[in-house]
Amino acid sequence: MLLIECPWCGPRAETEFSYGGEAGIVRPPDPDALSDGEWADYLFFRANPRGAHRELWNHAQGCRRWFGLERDTVTYRIERSYVLSPAGTGTPNVADNSVDAGAGSGSASGAGNGG
């Protein structure tokens, strides 16, 4: 069970969260202008990478906030969690208080990475 650092509540067990898929998928501003193929790209196709992956999580059993997480899909190592930018779409908010799980308090880093 993953230990996830909520940017607002700190490290919590995975069972408190719900998964929201790949981050950074931007809803097209004018869907009507898109061809069926382009719309299907937005609707169905996701990167599914082996390795680093930016994704959305919701602290559903906690503060109910959505936030971003950088997670390795092979090792499950969490690089960091971050507050979403005001621009939306799951991009990191550089100026805001993004949390680096690797350099955070001991309890967060100890369990997240190891080795």
Added chain:
Amino acid sequence: MAAMQPNRLQQGGRIDRTRPLTFSFDGEVCEGFAGDTLASALIAGDLSLVGRSFKLRRPRGIVGSGAEEPNAIMQVGAGAAAQPNLLATQVELHEGLVAHTTKGWPGVRFDAGAINDIFGRMLSAGFYYKTFMYPRSLWKLYERLIRASAGFGRSPAAPDPDTYEHMNAHCDVLVAGGGPAGLMAALAAARSGARVILADEQNEFGGSLLACTESIDGKPAAEWAAGVVAELRNHPDCTLLPRSTVFGYHDHNFLTIAERCTVDAGSSGDGVASMRPPGEGVRERLWRVRARQVVLAQGSFERPLVYCNNDRPGVMLASAVSTYIHRYAVLPGRRAVVFTNNDSAYRAAIDLADAGAEVTAIVDSRPGGAGELGARAQALQIPVLAGHVVCDVAGRRRVRGAGIARWDGDCWDTVRSTIRIDCDLVAMSGGWNPAVHLHSQAGGRLAWDNSQLCFVPSQARQAHLSAGACNGRRSLGECLADGLRAGREAVSKLGMEPTAVEAPAAATVPENPIEALWRVPAAKDADRCPKQFIDFQNDTSVADIRLAVREGYRNVEHVKRYTALGFGTDQGKLGNINGLAVLADILGKAIPEVGTTTFRPAYTPVSFGVGAGESVGPLYDPVRKTALHEWHEAAGAPMEVVGQWHRPWYFPRDGEALHAAVARECLAVRNSVGAMDASTLGKIDARGSDVVEFLERIYTHDVGRMKIGRCVYGIMLGEDGMLMDDGVMARLGEQHFYLTTTTGGAAHVLGWLEKWLQTEWPELEVYLTSLTEHYSTIAVAGPNSRRVLESLGCDIPLDKESFPFMAVRPAVLADMRVTLFRVSFSGELAFEINIDSNFALAMWERVMEAGKAFDIAPYGTETMHVLRAEKGFIIVGQETDGSVTPVDLGMNWLLSKEKDFLGKRSLRRPDCLREDRKQLIGLLSSDDRTVLPEGTQLVEETGKPTPVPMCGHVTSSYRSACLGHPIALALVAGGRNRKGETIQAVLPDREPLPVQIVAPTFYDPRGRRQHV
């Protein structure tokens, strides 16, 4: 005593001779002592035959002394509390224990299935796959017979009467294993101030120290261990968990431990475990531990050697022999042959001789024999046959002798001439495998150690360290030092200062190196010689692995699955490395090139009970009750579970059955008045300066055009265009809306709205608040509903002009503040009273009181369903299944043409435009009385060659009391343009029934009744 325990030693051991215990084994009364395991008590009673093998039904005896035991699998206890699949070596003996062997019919001593052994050559790997494929029609018969003969033990048929619980814990350092390395690691961490959990699977801490003759710091090893445990117990931040197996190492240093709590009060223990009589208290506890650092100190498993008939009862691991002698004071044999390729087994020979057994020979495959232990053995006059091997064992239910041949490494011919030595015990050692299970579960890598011939832990992936024997350390001194190192390292990694701790002094005995001996050749070819077992539990032999390779399997994971090597409780503990080595030899590869199979949780078998914990029976799932629940119960309403909500299903009067009650309730609403508790609907308060813009993007209708004080029926779609949820939404103010959702969709919808607000449109100022539990909803429906409300006293006029259909108003009703909705889910004149949940019961009782004049009927979910189906109103999740668009449902009127909304673009996808999509229609049974089962498949016509293509299915179906005939809603391909046509409903056990396609609105199709 002597008569019942012929193999019990007169002195020594950690048993309590003042506390004899009686137990039963396969119906026979046996005796043991407190401190025994079931296995040691069986050996004391000279009960050497404890099981039959899985496939060949060969007689089997006890091989090991711990988690590695492959044969002594017992059913312990009786009736509902019985536990199958327990290893006798891990069962603490207690008074009155009842144990049964799990294999053999009619019994373990005479097993009819043993005929399998005679035809063993046919029962090779893959036998079942190959044999039972044809003819396919007989598979159901084969399956029944195979299942009857498979498995270990029988699952109890009645519910488990015992209690189990889950415990969450956090610690700085979790130490798995309480042997020499684990104790040192825990000591180093605890003295440095770390929060420590030390878990060990046995009843006493100490591991190998409890059964060895060595000394530490000048004291006997067990005494030293007791001192360390006493100190740890005094550390306030140190939790000691005996009888606790760390069985799973999951992501992010999350570990699971199964603790056996209920132990008979008479059994010996160290006083840490809570002692409760069986059947009382908690039987097992699951610890869910998040550890910052983990020290793995689980020790190592001795390997068997592979030679003909190496599975006969009386063939044991050498270390197990020592453990039985020292810890349990039982002597597993009187005349022993010790067979080894390394020094450690010499200890067993010395222990046997010291205990009074005759060791007829130490058979050592190495021409040079052993180091210092060899000299000690010779000083005891034990004959050592260096450069020899045991190549066969005589005896069937018990070892009677060993065939011994000269061996010089690569000359396979020498084994053709053997001499036989009589014996009743063969103690064997093929080297040691570190218990790398948890390290591997954690994602750690393994490295092949060519000097010790085993896999050792290498790079870790999570925050864990291995120490002691499970880190490839051999001698006691090395293990203690390695444990200390790991404990200090774990503390340092936490950023704490490790306290200086001296490594205790222990003698290190110089040893000669192990030499590889993966298989002793036989006089005949491996396929024709007596079986050479690699995995005792699964009857996997050398010949099976050769066969797998011959049939094309090369990958170790494939060979494992084809031969069942390492399946069952074994999980690679005993036979794994021997199997890999034999496979490598056949493939002409080095062992590390072949690789290992994957280790997965659980390390040892875990009961279903401890997995479920408290989540059984009424605690299986949370129960949500409305504010009116007690009233419903008092009225005798059976409950229907919807999500986690318990909703009244119907309200029987005078012992009515379901259909009679529902018919009466339906007629009451249609003809007079009824009331329903609709509080479970999701309710969301939405406000903010951008709330209109936000809801425009979510809902399909034109939200901005809604006037304050008006409601609409609204739907929301997924981005794929499929209907996601529906409900009435009301505009309470310029920037204030009240949204209702389906009962089951409430949480999901709120999460969905928040996702768009937070991730996609954070620039919108909108605040969402769940009000589901704060407000209760009472629906009052029927032509007399207005009169009921008026008689309660209402501060606003309720007539048609002042308070029209789909209006919403704040009001004071029966002196209570409410929000009144004029909405209808029944098609009748109806009101929904939204009220603070604290006042809901008072309001409900007032409604019932005022309704008496009109014979008001409380009604439940079933009547609600019938009434809405008569009107053709859908239920999300019943008429829809995630593949239904609003167009399919005939809801085009709800789709705004003037704005974008979520899912709108998808409605133009070619698949959504197909003419033959399934569309919502109504169905009438041709016989006017058959209520079609929901889910009934619909076909165009029958009689065609099968399979007949299906054109739709029934989604809702009820008998309609007010119409006098059954009605059904269905999704039918292209159904909207097929009204009047007849199709066939396929019914179980009877002829297909013709059904007519009609419009999905059966009652008051123009909707006049709700507008009055």
